[in-house]
Amino acid sequence: MQADIRALARDIPFFSPDDRLGEVAERFLGTDLQPALSAPVVDADGVVLGTISRYQLNDIYLKKFGRDLYGARPVSDFMTTDCLRVEVGVPVAEAAQYITTHMRFPLSEDFIVCENGRYLGVGAVLSLLAAMEQQMSRGAVELSQAYRTLKSSQAQLVQSEKMASLGQMVAGVAHEINTPLGYVRNNVELMQEFSAQLRELLTLNNALVQALLDPDGTDVDVARHLSAIEDLRVLVDPELLFSDMQTLFGDTSFGLAQIGELVLGLKDFSRLDQSHTDNVSLNDCVNNALLIARNAIKSKVEIIRQLGDIPKIACAPSQINQVLLNLVTNAAQSIKGSGKLAIKTWADTGNVYVSVQDTGKGIAPEHLKKIFDPFFTTKPVGEGTGLGLSISWQIIQQHGGRIRVASEVGRGTRFVIVLPLKMPVAAVSAPAKDTAMEAH
Ligand SMILES: Nc1ncnc2c1ncn2[C@@H]1O[C@H](COP(=O)(O)OP(=O)(O)OP(=O)(O)O)[C@@H](O)[C@H]1O
Ligand SMILES: [Mg+2]
Structure with missing residues (x-):
């Protein structure tokens, strides 16, 4: 509930302009009145004419013969006409501003609360x-x-972006899985066909063996079986069949291994436990991100991996994967036609570094300052949300690291992630945005 000026108005008895000063002093300074610094002087219509303060009365009465000299004169001769007045509807903040700019020091008066200029009560400045x-x-x-609330809605935004990128990734991986799955399915169908043929051959061979073993069997029977087997062998060469099946088995297990690798990558990648930290090598994260992004990277983009000998660091791998996937996807999307995407890792005594460099279209200098801002995107509606880099920046900052970027229009862009070998105990709040140009 808003504090109201009306609630501050105390009902202090008022005086008429003709009341004599002596009488006013007696009543106002007497004990029967609530303590107030000043008393209102009000005309017959209730309009406030001014105030007389306790301080003024004391001043007059302390003077030699003050009471005798001034006591019989009307209070209107002594009152302050430019007293503090506040209309009852005025907001507290506005009233406080008015009072603090108009009040006199030392504080010797209260303010009069009016309603359309008519006396309503007296309010204490301190109240x-x-x-x-x-x-x-x-x-x-x-x-x-x-x-x-803002923070939590931002967290929700981050979460929904995460889900969106997860959705994209799942679609990509589903596409990746579909290729080996397709030929594994074909191979299995072929093998079913081959095994049916083999069974037929086996059945004929069994019948021949039975005919040979039958004491009542005739040469005619055996010859009939043999010719049936010969007829089938013209169509189905068991040697060729076995060698084909061998190849099919090899291809199938290769396809299954590929599917297994993708599923494993996906499992590692999408671990939803964000706070989960592990000791991981950023090289594994890079490989993982490239595996998942394979679908998004066009075949004309040559990938150059230069993964150095780097120590493991304590980090949330799923988050770092997300950052790398975004950098790799951005790089791949910036390349029109053919180009190169180089990923390099290295370390020094304090940090590990990952650089993602592309020969794409580059970033205009006026955009470079904005790329880490949430929702900044140059991509068409529906293609980019503009959240990728802002989330990446947050993740790297939470890890106590930095992201640097350098870009030249028409030549390409290079992002470098710097992560400390030892993550600080508390989340680092030092500025991590560094968009300074650097040679590359
Ligand atoms: N490697 C790059 N080359 C050229 N421009 C880039 C590169 N990386 C980022 N940008 C620019 O920065 C903008 C912001 O990137 P960010 O990853 O935050 O969002 P987005 O890629 O547009 O959308 P989203 O990540 O949601 O798909 C991009 O729209 C693009 O203009
Ligand atoms: Mg992006």
Whole structure:
């Protein structure tokens, strides 16, 4: 609930302009009145003409013969006409601003609360300031609540982007799995056909053996079986059949291994436990991201891997995978026609580095400052959300690292991720955005 000026208005008795000062002093300074710094002087219509303060009365009465000299004169001769007045509908903040700019020091008067200029009550300046302070602290609470809501909606955004990239990835991987799955299925069908032929041959051979073993069997029977077998062997050469089946088995197990590799990559990649940290080699993350992105990278893009001998670091592998996948996808998307995508890893005594460099179209200098901003994208609607780099930046920052970028229009772009060998205990809040151009 908003504090209201009306709630601050105390019902202090008012005086008429003709009331004598002596009488006013007696009543106002007397004990029967609620303590107030000033008393209103109000005309017959209730309109506030001014105030007389306790401070003024004391001042007059302390003077030698003050009471005798001034006591019989009307209070209107002494009142302050430019007193502090606040209309009842004015918001507390506005009233507080008015009072603090108009009040006199030392504080010797209260403010008069009016309704359309008519007297309503007297408000203490200190109560108004206290109400204001309360309102401000309520505002601060609301602000911090709004901040929390914003943060959580940002987290949701990050989550939905993650799900979207996961969806894209799954579609890519499904496509990847489909190729080996297709030929594994073909091979199995062929093998079914081959084994049916083999069974037929076997059945004929069995019949021949039975005929040979039958004591009542005749040469005619045996000859009949033999010719049936010969007829079939013209169509089905067992030697060739076995060698074909051998090849089919080899191809099939290769296809199954490929499917297995993809499934394993996907499992590693999409581990949903984001906070999960492991000691991992960034080389594994690079290989994983390239495996998953294979579908997105056109065949005309030559991939150059220069993976150095780097130590493992403690990180959340699924998050690092996500960053690398985004960098690799961005690089692949920037290349129109043929080009190169080089991924390099190396380490020094303090950090590990991953560089993702492409020979794509590059980033215009005026865009370079914005690429880490959420929703900044130069891709058509529906193709890019513009969240990839902003999320990547957050992930790397949470790992206490940095992302550097250098780009030249028409030549290409290079992103370098720097991750500390030892992740700081607390999440690092140091600025990690570094869009300075560097030679590449
Ligand atoms: N390697 C790159 N080459 C050229 N431009 C790039 C490269 N990487 C990023 N950009 C530019 O930065 C913008 C922002 O990239 P970001 O990954 O944040 O979003 P996006 O790729 O557009 O969308 P999303 O990642 O959601 O698919 C891109 O739209 C593009 O203009
Ligand atoms: Mg992207």
